[in-house]
Amino acid sequence: MTKSAPPWMDPDLAAYVDNRTTQPDEAQQKLIDRTHAETGGAANMQVSSAQGALLTILTRAAGTKKALEIGTFTGYSSICIARGLADGGSLTCLDVSEEWTAIAREAWAQAGVDDRIELKIAPALETLASLPQDASYDLVFIDADKENYPNYVDAVLPLLRQGGLLLVDNTLWSGDVVRPAEEGSTTAVIQAFNDRLAADERFESYILPISDGMTVAVKR
Numbered sequence: 001m002t003k004s005a006p007p008w009m010d011p012d013l014a015a016y017v018d019n020r021t022t023q024p025d026e027a028q029q030k031l032i033d034r035t036h037a038e039t040g041g042a043a044n045m046q047v048s049s050a051q052g053a054l055l056t057i058l059t060r061a062a063g064t065k066k067a068l069e070i071g072t073f074t075g076y077s078s079i080c081i082a083r084g085l086a087d088g089g090s091l092t093c094l095d096v097s098e099e100w101t102a103i104a105r106e107a108w109a110q111a112g113v114d115d116r117i118e119l120k121i122a123p124a125l126e127t128l129a130s131l132p133q134d135a136s137y138d139l140v141f142i143d144a145d146k147e148n149y150p151n152y153v154d155a156v157l158p159l160l161r162q163g164g165l166l167l168v169d170n171t172l173w174s175g176d177v178v179r180p181a182e183e184g185s186t187t188a189v190i191q192a193f194n195d196r197l198a199a200d201e202r203f204e205s206y207i208l209p210i211s212d213g214m215t216v217a218v219k220r
């Protein structure tokens with residue numbers, strides 16, 4: 001199990017929550033282990049297993065038929081979203097890395113969800129601009145380069161149906177968002193993004209303090 005504890009949370013309480021959350025299945029656990037073994041420090045980019053469980057719950061609760069993920073890495077969050085899709089549902093994944101997504105492709109097959117996932121390798125802003133603008137996604141998960149978060153929200157807005165879910169990872173940035181940040185730093189980028197989304201009348205939003213923070217928003 002990967003840890004979901006935010007750094008400010010009491011470790012015993014965090015373990016309590018983790019232990020009472022749906023656990024990764026065999027295919028998911030294998031992917032967690034493989035990602036740690038083969039990608040080194042990059043493995044910490046993977047969503048926590050508790051976040052993964054939440055992604056499945058939110059995808060299922062929203063009755064998601066069409067989902068979009070920006071930032072796929074080795075495929076853990078995409079498996080979690082794919083597991084929650086309604087019958088006949090599909091997930092489009094965007095990433096730039098052939099190397100990391102080669103692991104994702106194998107993991108999707110092992111998890112039995114490869115039939116509902118399409119992967120597009122290119123800078124995500126290019127792919128988003130090429131998608132049919134009436135695509136009407138039910139759920140979008142953003143977890144790629146942080147500098148582009150505001151651009152991703154602008155680009156997905158027309159693609160997301162009214163009432164659709166927008167999920168954004170790492171929005172508490174290890175808790176650093178409440179501390180002074182150097183101009184141009186990732187912390188400053190995330191702070192500006194959070195301020196902008198909170199003031200954006202096109203969404204209702206909440207920053208869920210799970211793991212590194214995950215914004216849950218609904219398009220009005």
Ligand SMILES: C[S@@+](CC[C@H](N)C(=O)[O-])C[C@H]1O[C@@H](n2cnc3c(N)ncnc32)[C@H](O)[C@@H]1O
Binds near residue numbers: 045071072
């Ligand atoms: C934090 S990881 C995603 C983790 C993944 N959601 C998971 O839970 O395993 C970020 C990913 O975004 C990808 N990425 C970075 N910049 C990108 C861009 N401009 N367009 C598309 N993907 C990008 C990276 O290759 C990396 O795989």
